[in-house]
Amino acid sequence: MNHFKFKSLAFYGVAIISVLLLFKTVTVYGENNLKAPPPVNGQYRLTLAENLPNCEKSDTLTLNIQQSGIYLNASVLPVNTKADTDEKHSLAGIFRNQQLNLSGKVGRSILCNIPPPQNDPLNSIAIQMQLVDKGNMTGQLTVNGIQTLKLTAVPQKAH
Numbered sequence: 001m002n003h004f005k006f007k008s009l010a011f012y013g014v015a016i017i018s019v020l021l022l023f024k025t026v027t028v029y030g031e032n033n034l035k036a037p038p039p040v041n042g043q044y045r046l047t048l049a050e051n052l053p054n055c056e057k058s059d060t061l062t063l064n065i066q067q068s069g070i071y072l073n074a075s076v077l078p079v080n081t082k083a084d085t086d087e088k089h090s091l092a093g094i095f096r097n098q099q100l101n102l103s104g105k106v107g108r109s110i111l112c113n114i115p116p117p118q119n120d121p122l123n124s125i126a127i128q129m130q131l132v133d134k135g136n137m138t139g140q141l142t143v144n145g146i147q148t149l150k151l152t153a154v155p156q157k158a159h
Contacts, residue, residue, distance in 0.1 A: 037095050040131065041067035044153035045079070052143060055112035063127075063153055070095050076106045076125070078113050091127070098131040100139070111143070129153060 046061040065074045066089065073089035093102035103126040109116035111123060129139030129151075137153040 037070050039067060040095055040100060041065050043156040045156055047152050048141065049150035052111050072102060074102050076110055078110060100129045100131065100137065102127040
């Protein structure tokens with residue numbers, strides 16, 4: 001009994017070579033075109049170019065970002081808040097092509113750095129920033145869709 005017929009060997013040889021070529025092609029494509037975004041998770045000190053609307057004075061804020069691939073969750077907190085505060089992430093966004101976009105709602109007391117009143121009104125905010133050198137970011141903060149303020153974000157060192 002001859003188990004090794006030429007047609008069978010040729011078929012299996014072509015199938016194996018085809019799978020190896022396909023694997024090599026996909027590997028080369030992935031190495032050249034699929035790159036993970038740089039990590040932006042952590043705490044950033046937000047410095048605004050001018051005071052926020054309806055605030056007597058706005059202090060520097062802290063932006064706390066958690067990243068999963070290109071998806072972001074974030075919260076804006078006053079600077080004096082401890083890093084381990086279990087603040088709900090009120091902003092969500094995406095990070096693509098060195099561009100970070102976040103949107104959500106933040107209490108007026110946080111933005112103005114004042115004690116929270118009984119019924120703290122929420123402001124809709126949108127943050128758009130561009131990643132620049134050494135992890136720093138520049139961009140703008142839009143409050144309630146009308147007032148746009150320039151801002152810079154500098155990464156904070158973990159203590």
